[in-house]
Each structure stands twice: as C-alpha cells, then as structure tokens.
Amino acid sequence: MERIESDVLVVGGGVAGCVAAVRAREAGASVVVVDKTRDLCRTGDAGHGVAFLTAYLDSGPSWDTPEAFAEWYCNSADGLVDMEVAAEVAVAPLPACVELLESCGVGLRDPQTGEHVRVQRMWTPGPIVARFDGSDLKPRLTERALAAGATTIGGVHVSSIMAASGGVTGAVGFDIRSGEHRVFAAPAVIVAAGNAERVMYNSPRRDPFNTYHRPYHGATGFALAARAGSGATSLEFLGSFLFPRGFATGAMGNLLEAGGRLVNAHGETVADRPTRPNEREFGFGVVAQAAREVLAGRGPLFLDCTGVGRAELDNVMSYVTFDAPLFPEFLDQSGIDLSRDLLEMEFFTGTWSATCSPKGVVVDRRCGAGLPGLFVAGDLATPAYALAGALTTGYVAGHAAAEHARDAGRVTLDTDALAAEHERLTAPLRRRNGPTWQEFERELQDTMTRYVGLSRSADGLRQALACLIGFADAAGNLRIANGHELARAEEAIDLHFFDQMMAAAALERDESRFGFLMGHYRSDCPVPDDARWKGVATIVHHDGTGPSVARHVFNPTWRDEQLAAAGGA
Numbered sequence: 001m002e003r004i005e006s007d008v009l010v011v012g013g014g015v016a017g018c019v020a021a022v023r024a025r026e027a028g029a030s031v032v033v034v035d036k037t038r039d040l041c042r043t044g045d046a047g048h049g050v051a052f053l054t055a056y057l058d059s060g061p062s063w064d065t066p067e068a069f070a071e072w073y074c075n076s077a078d079g080l081v082d083m084e085v086a087a088e089v090a091v092a093p094l095p096a097c098v099e100l101l102e103s104c105g106v107g108l109r110d111p112q113t114g115e116h117v118r119v120q121r122m123w124t125p126g127p128i129v130a131r132f133d134g135s136d137l138k139p140r141l142t143e144r145a146l147a148a149g150a151t152t153i154g155g156v157h158v159s160s161i162m163a164a165s166g167g168v169t170g171a172v173g174f175d176i177r178s179g180e181h182r183v184f185a186a187p188a189v190i191v192a193a194g195n196a197e198r199v200m201y202n203s204p205r206r207d208p209f210n211t212y213h214r215p216y217h218g219a220t221g222f223a224l225a226a227r228a229g230s231g232a233t234s235l236e237f238l239g240s241f242l243f244p245r246g247f248a249t250g251a252m253g254n255l256l257e258a259g260g261r262l263v264n265a266h267g268e269t270v271a272d273r274p275t276r277p278n279e280r281e282f283g284f285g286v287v288a289q290a291a292r293e294v295l296a297g298r299g300p301l302f303l304d305c306t307g308v309g310r311a312e313l314d315n316v317m318s319y320v321t322f323d324a325p326l327f328p329e330f331l332d333q334s335g336i337d338l339s340r341d342l343l344e345m346e347f348f349t350g351t352w353s354a355t356c357s358p359k360g361v362v363v364d365r366r367c368g369a370g371l372p373g374l375f376v377a378g379d380l381a382t383p384a385y386a387l388a389g390a391l392t393t394g395y396v397a398g399h400a401a402a403e404h405a406r407d408a409g410r411v412t413l414d415t416d417a418l419a420a421e422h423e424r425l426t427a428p429l430r431r432r433n434g435p436t437w438q439e440f441e442r443e444l445q446d447t448m449t450r451y452v453g454l455s456r457s458a459d460g461l462r463q464a465l466a467c468l469i470g471f472a473d474a475a476g477n478l479r480i481a482n483g484h485e486l487a488r489a490e491e492a493i494d495l496h497f498f499d500q501m502m503a504a505a506a507l508e509r510d511e512s513r514f515g516f517l518m519g520h521y522r523s524d525c526p527v528p529d530d531a532r533w534k535g536v537a538t539i540v541h542h543d544g545t546g547p548s549v550a551r552h553v554f555n556p557t558w559r560d561e562q563l564a565a566a567g568g569a
C-alpha cells in the first residue's frame with residue numbers, strides 16, 4: 001500500500017480545503033490535499049462559478065461592521081449556533097479572506113469603477129453582499145494552494161480517519177477507478193468534504209438535469225467525523241429551495257428580488273418583493289410560505305416575472321450566469337420567455353446548509369472537532385455559511401492544524417487498524433450476492449423522502465429509524481464490480497450513517513420551526529414551541545451502533561435575550 005506522509009492532510013479540495021492548504025503552508029506545515037475528483041481546479045460547489053460573497057467590508061456605514069454582521073448572523077441562525085465560536089471562525093477572518101481572494105486575482109471589484117458592487121439581498125440587513133464574476137474563483141484558489149507548495153492528489157476517496165492514543169494519525173483512501181488503497185500518515189487532518197447531498201429523492205443522481213448540485217456529494221464528511229467521535233448539530237433541518245421544475249438551478253431569489261412574484265396554482269401571490277427595506281422576515285418567509293402552500297395542496301408554484309421589465313430581466317441574467325451558467329439555455333430550449341411566460345417551480349428539499357445555517361459538525365474556536373488533530377472546515381462545519389463560511393473556516397482550520405502538527409510530531413499508524421480497513425474495503429469485490437449500491441441508495445432515498453422529507457411525524461420518524469436500522473445488514477453486504485463502484489458503495493454506506501443521525505434529530509425536535517432557507521415541519525407538532533426549543537440545538541452522535549441525540553444550549557445569555565424578546569413581541 002502506498003503511504004503518503006505530511007504534517008497536515010486535507011480531505012476535500014473545494015474552497016475550504018484549498019484555503020486551509022494555503023494557510024497551513026503559510027504556517028510552515030507540509031500539506032497534502034486529497035479529493036475524489038481528479039481535477040481539483042473545478043471540484044466542489046464553487047467549481048463552476050459563484051456570484052456572491054456575503055461579507056462586511058468595514059467601509060463606514062453601521063451595517064458594514066463586524067458587529068453588525070455578527071448580529072445579523074446570530075439572528076439568522078435562530079439561536080442555534082455558538083456565537084463565541086461563530087465570532088472567531090465565521091466573522092473575524094472575513095477581511096483576511098477577502099484579501100486572500102483579491103490577491104489570487106479573483107475580481108471582487110467592478111472592472112469599470114474599481115469599486116465593490118454591494119447589493120442588499122432578501123435576507124440581509126444592508127448591502128453586505130458583494131456581487132462579482134466568480135466563474136474562475138475555484139481554479140485560482142487551487143493554483144494558489146499549489147503555488148504555496150501543497151501537494152494535491154485527485155481521484156482518491158477517503159474512507160476513514162485513523163486515530164491512536166486519543167489523537168489523529170492519518171486516513172485511508174482508495175483510487176476511485178482502480179480501487180487501489182492509499183494510506184495517509186498525518187498528525188492533523190482537516191475534513192473539508194462538503195455538505196450532505198443525495199439524501200432525498202430529488203437528488204442530483206436521480207435528476208440528471210439537476211445542474212446545481214454536484215452528483216458526487218454524499219455525506220462522507222459527516223460520517224468520517226462522526227466515526228471519529230464528533231457530534232453534528234441541527235441535522236433535522238432541511239435546506240429548502242425553489243428550482244425550475246425538472247431543471248434544478250439557482251436564480252429564483254434574484255428574480256424575486258428583481259420584482260418577480262411567486263404564485264400558487266390559483267394565481268394567488270405566495271411571496272413577492274418586500275415593500276419595506278430591511279424586511280428580514282421576507283427571506284425567511286419565502287421558503288416557509290412556499291412549503292405551506294405545497295403542504296396545503298395549492299401547488300404547483302410558479303414564478304411570475306411578467307411585470308419585471310425586459311431591461312431588469314437582462315440585468316439579472318447578466319450575473320446569474322456566474323453561478324447558474326445553464327439557466328438561459330434551459331429557458332431558451334423550453335421556449336420560456338420570462339417577460340411573457342410563467343416558470344413552474346419545484347420545491348426542492350435537500351440537506352445543505354445555507355447562509356448562516358447552524359447545521360454541521362460541531363467545531364470549537366479553532367475548527368477542532370473533538371478528537372485531537374481532527375479539524376473540520378467548509379459547508380460541513382457549523383457555523384460555516386456558503387462561500388464566506390468555506391473561506392473563513394478553511395482559513396482558521398488550516399492555521400490551527402499546522403500548529404497542532406508542529407506540537408504533535410511524527411505519528412505511528414496502527415497496522416491492525418489498517419489491515420482491518422483493507423479487509424473491509426476489499427470484501428465487497430469478493431461478494432457474489434448482496435444488494436448493489438444503486439439498490440441500497442434507492443431504498444435509503446425512498447425511506448428518507450417518505451418519512452424524513454417535507455412533512456414528518458413522530459410515528460413516521462420512528463418508522464424511518466426502524467427501517468434504517470434494519471438496513472444495517474444490507475450496508476454491510478453490498479456487492480461491487482470494480483473500484484469505481486467501491487466509491488459509490490462507500491458513499492451509500494455513509495449516507496446510511498448520516499440518515500440515521502438526521503432522522504434521530506428530527507424525532508427529538510418535536511415542534512415546527514423555519515429558519516433561513518431551512519425548515520423542520522412536524523405534522524404532529526405544527527407550531528413553534530419557543531419555551532422548549534428557542535435557542536436549543538440538537539447534537540447527534542453515532543457510535544457505530546446507532547445515533548444518540550442530546551439537547552444543547554450554546555449561548556444561555558443569548559437564548560434568554562431571545563426568549564425575552566419573543567415574550568415581549
């Protein structure tokens with residue numbers, strides 16, 4: 001088995017992984033970045049472009065300060081994040097991250113004016129969102145990591161974290177084509193493997209026209225961290241979006257902001273542009289309202305931009321293509337002219353974190369995830385949020401991991417544990433019977449969509465957990481034909497792990513609550529229960545035999561303030 005040594009191993013070469021690599025190199029560590037995609041330049045969510053960076057720039061106005069940003073963050077996260085951690089890993093590093101991007105040649109400023117283009121989005125208290133052409137952001141960050149001296153290895157799926165004597169010693173992976181095993185020895189490992197996807201039926205794999213999500217996203221990062229003992233919080237929340245029917249892509253928010261309306265099957269307005277500036281509730285309201293319409297049987301929903309005007313529509317199209325390049329082509333091929341036709345929308349329930357989402361692996365102020373030497377960054381970490389959070393948590397984790405590696409010194413890998421992992425990974429190739437990964441993943445998605453999807457109840461969630469626990473035999477008996485199928489089988493096994501954690505969290509939270517672009521609707525407890533739940537997070541652990549959930553109050557003082565405010569409202 002090939003053995004690769006470094007001070008810091010980064011699992012996942014998306015935005016967070018690349019920034020972490022740059023920072024760890026700057027701190028003097030040797031760094032290996034491993035990604036299951038071969039071409040790291042275009043891997044990850046930002047691989048095909050981004051259009052917005054949510055960040056304060058401290059340019060003078062009161063809405064543009066770190067304090068205002070933290071307050072907005074805190075409100076958006078609905079009391080479910082540790083604000084002491086968020087302040088250090090999500091707020092403080094933003095200026096340095098903006099500087100890093102600009103030094104990589106990412107054009108955050110308007111080339112004509114040399115100024116940042118700042119816009120107010122539906123959910124922000126001021127124009128704290130920089131709009132820019134981020135189509136080449138990911139290649140530039142990858143090049144920066146390489147220039148800093150990081151080694152990148154593509155086409156390798158990491159299947160487990162190795163640990164001994166209470167600390168990280170490395171990881172094991174395999175080539176996604178040949179199945180050949182790779183052993184990584186490192187005293188610090190940063191897991192930056194992105195968010196959980198493919199959990200529900202309307203996942204990228206099921207919908208080949210889903211151009212928004214990456215089909216290779218599973219839930220490996222959550223499973224790797226959970227198996228190493230880390231907890232994950234707020235997994236019960238579904239990330240929810242409205243996409244054009246049959247062609248998942250972004251842009252709905254931009255079109256609503258430009259003056260579009262979301263209407264139901266009867267033509268009644270479900271949501272439109274806020275009439276008051278800073279109407280923060282609007283951003284929260286769209287998804288909650290859309291979900292209510294669908295649950296009440298008043299779907300399908302349509303986007304009506306007929307009143308927007310051609311010039312404004314052209315303006316929106318000029319920048320949505322930075323991160324949704326195929327949207328104009330989809331409209332064209334479908335014969336849809338937004339100034340004339342309604343666009344049917346589909347309610348998409350996924351599991352991503354969104355801006356200020358509280359969900360993810362619980363991290364401390366250095367992005368440490370419980371086990372010494374284990375760090376988590378990017379979409380996977382709470383409190384990361386979108387591009388900004390991937391940058392900032394990568395920034396913090398990279399430096400902290402380098403410091404840890406310096407103090408920890410050389411590691412020794414446990415040869416028995418390596419042999420056991422080798423045996424586990426080769427067993428499916430020798431099996432003649434057992435389900436395929438496709439059959440297994442389909443069962444998982446059907447179960448999750450039916451019982452842990454948009455509408456949940458205690459009975460349904462118990463049923464889901466019983467099914468998922470019953471699937472354990474299948475998970476341990478998948479049969480595969482080659483190295484590539486091994487990667488898919490491992491992803492399905494990790495989805496199974498994640499699904500149990502998500503269902504358990506959803507069962508524990510016996511109330512309904514909507515936050516920013518995310519919701520948890522319990523048909524048996526349809527209203528929010530502030531007294532029991534406001535500011536109370538679920539934290540799930542999984543010891544390999546099953547999930548366990550605990551409630552946790554991250555910031556008692558903050559929670560009291562929220563309760564007082566809710567009581568006075």
Ligand SMILES: Cc1cc2nc3c(=O)[nH]c(=O)nc-3n(C[C@H](O)[C@H](O)[C@H](O)COP(=O)(O)OP(=O)(O)OC[C@H]3O[C@@H](n4cnc5c(N)ncnc54)[C@H](O)[C@@H]3O)c2cc1C
Nearest residue numbers: 012014015016036044045051052158193194378379386387
């Ligand atoms: C189409 C699109 C447009 C977006 N536009 C914006 C925007 O304009 N503004 C904004 O703020 N946010 C935007 N976002 C969100 C933002 O891009 C993401 O939050 C951010 O890029 C996440 O980075 P990450 O490094 O945490 O994860 P990812 O980019 O998901 O990277 C994770 C990497 O880990 C690798 N990986 C996973 N598992 C393994 C494994 N087991 N072994 C090895 N490698 C593994 C994956 O291949 C992947 O490359 C957009 C997202 C999408 C999908």
